[in-house]
Amino acid sequence: MKDQVEKIIKFQNVSKVFPGVRALNNVSFDIKKGEIHALLGENGAGKSTLLNILHGVLTEYDGEVHLNNQIVKFKNANDAIHHGISKVHQEVSLIPELSVGQNIVLGYEPKKGMLIDNKSIHEKANEILSKLRCNFKSEDKAGSLSTGEMQMVAIAKALYHKAEVISFDEPTASLSKSETDSLFEIINELKQNGITILYVSHRLEEIFEICDRATVLRDGTFIESFHVKDVSKEQLIRKMVGRDVSSFAVRNKKGMIGEENVLEVKGLTINNVFEDISFHLKKGEILGFFGLVGSKRTDVIRTIFGAEKKSNGTILLNGKEVDIKSSQQAVKLGLGLVPENRKTQGFLKFFNNADNIALTKLEKFTKFGLISHKKKTENCETYINEINLRPANPHYLTNELSGGNQQKVVISKWLSSDASILFLDEPTKGVDVGAKAEIYRVMEGLLEKGKSIIIVSSELPEVLGMSDRIIVMREGRKVIELKNNGLKEEDVLQYAMGVTKNESQVI
Ligand SMILES: Nc1ncnc2c1ncn2[C@@H]1O[C@H](COP(=O)(O)OP(=O)(O)OP(=O)(O)O)[C@@H](O)[C@H]1O
Ligand SMILES: [Mg+2]
Structure with a gap:
């Protein structure tokens, strides 16, 4: 019974076919409440597709997604966000002409009578931004932010909607080292607050740094879920690729340099x-x-x-x-x-x-x-x-x-x-x-x-x-x-x- 309560998300026989490709094939596994769960696999393994299904971006698929033991099927991404399921992409798309605060509350603006309550937008947004230790304000134009700052806005938006689950799809690919460090700090804090995190990255060190469990997909099929601390980097690579690969960049030959x-x-x-x-x-x-x-x-x-x-x-x-x-x-x-x-x-x-x-x-x-x-x-x-x-x-x-x-x-x-x-x-x-x-x-x-x-x-x-x-x-x-x-x-x-x-x- 306890096990039932622990699972926040359960994928059951999820399949997705695009013309000519089976992106996901009968995928079943579950995510526990409050964990940081890595989704791993080679390029094209189906990681983003699975997230897009969870987040209401893809609405046509076979199988079931359960959230807190109930089948869910979101109409679109905003519907999912409103139900506490948020996504932070590598390149977050905000509306550059709007303020940060307007982007955070978009579609769900606080109202005073019939009118949008601008004062309250900024109050609410600034409160969240300060919790996230952002050094920009709700009143700033979204277009002026860096990639790392835009991701913080996406996280703020998730918190505004009282997110239970936030997924990150290759979030650090365009971030500096210090931006990555602060993102990890925030992710750990979200976890402390009981939020469940799904995490996709090709940088394997990151998986060992912040993730609790991981699931490997290969060619759209579920391979295995395991505790990250139980495996070495080499084992992890083998599970993903199905063979041994050196994860290091090395030159086999040097000394081909000409004179000119x-x-x-x-x-x-x-x-x-x-x-x-x-x-x-x-x-x-x-x-x-x-x-x-x-x-x-x-x-x-x-x-x-x-x-x-x-x-x-x-x-x-x-x-x-x-x-x-x-x-x-x-x-x-x-x-x-x-x-x-x-x-x-x-x-x-x-x-x-x-x-x-x-x-x-x-x-x-x-x-x-x-x-x-x-x-x-x-x-x-x-x-x-x-x-x-x-x-x-x-x-x-x-x-x-x-x-x-x-x-x-x-x-x-x-x-x-x-x-x-x-x-x-x-x-x-x-x-x-x-x-x-x-x-x-x-x-x-x-x-x-x-x-x-x-x-x-x-x-x-x-x-x-x-x-x-x-x-x-x-x-x-x-x-x-x-x-x-x-x-x-x-x-x-x-x-x-x-x-x-x-x-x-x-x-
Ligand atoms: N909109 C689409 N139309 C057609 N095929 C798609 C579409 N989106 C994804 N696919 C196909 O589905 C498969 C899974 O893609 P997906 O983006 O989920 O992989 P991924 O695991 O996220 O890979 P990566 O690590 O490269 O991001 C791929 O073969 C891809 O070509
Ligand atoms: Mg992807």
Whole structure:
């Protein structure tokens, strides 16, 4: 009987079919009241789909969802929120023109008679925001907030609706280290207050840090639920992927670096953004850029790529000065960029996988002015095998893939291009451990073909594991350039955080 009371959510034989894909297949398990429960699985395993069913985003499915021993079926996401089931996404969508408070109470505004009671909105919202220790106010415009702050607004909204369950789907993917730490503190406090948490992340350290129990899904099927403290990282990976995978970024081969500089950047500046950035990149080299959020790494590479306008500085490709004014021009010159924000910059929404991957090199698939669909499909199939794209279907709309699989399409798009210099901005964001390892191998393959890579990542082990040299940036400036001969995390972090004095020293 006690067991009955403990379960807050019970999934019973939940199945969901999208055209051509069985995203969930008879999934049954339960979540206990007040626990932090991780949902784990490879890209496309069905984690987000299951959450979308719980949260009323997907309303057509088979099977039952029980909340406190009653079958529930929410009409839409707002209906779920109103019933105490809230969701915090990686990228929270708020209405930017409205105030924070208006976003929190949206659709359920406190009224005075017939009229919306603005004073009470802000009073209520500010009370919650101060509990969450936010340093912005209910009266502020939502559009002015950072990603981390927007997530706090989503949590505030959940609390306004007296949430019993809050789920987090890859919440830390765009957060800084300190934002992540404060999010974890808040999540632990929510748990202390009896709120049940569902948590999805590909960063396995986080699972061990905050989760009590975990459930693994593989290809839409339930595999196992267990206590996190009972398993090692290796066991966890094996349960998810079904085989042993190294969770570390490692280079199998080094020393493919040529003599010539393929890229030289001198004194690159955008006034008030970053200043005086100089470096070179050799043929066959991986150069890592590391810095904390706000260090402007992304702006630097976007500027080289012609996506932002420089104020000063010169760029040389193979020793020749170039003036890159647009991304199209950059592509013509042999550059490629896997952008940080794949949803808006990475692929075309109404294109299928084969078309999206072919985009950077259409002439390769064109004969006598006609595009060969067969060639495009074959090209896509190569990458489907190489980095395990799921569903393994060239004709599937990229927009309908799971988050991590979309990232794989964006990466493949550039791998299949003839770009000789690739800029990878957070290339493995949202990618599962198995696919990460595959992406690292593909990167090495590119070096063997004489290509060069610049990698920007906030995952320090990734930068350390893959780069030949590392440039550390802080607040728009290059702090130091380090040769990666057995560098340790602390060596790099101290420069990124500005705790060392020897800033001009080049090792
Ligand atoms: N709107 C949709 N239309 C068609 N297929 C979809 C849709 N949403 C998800 N799918 C498919 O359902 C399957 C499960 O996707 P889901 O997003 O649940 O995976 P996930 O476990 O969250 O993966 P990730 O770790 O990459 O976020 C995938 O094969 C995906 O392509
Ligand atoms: Mg997902």
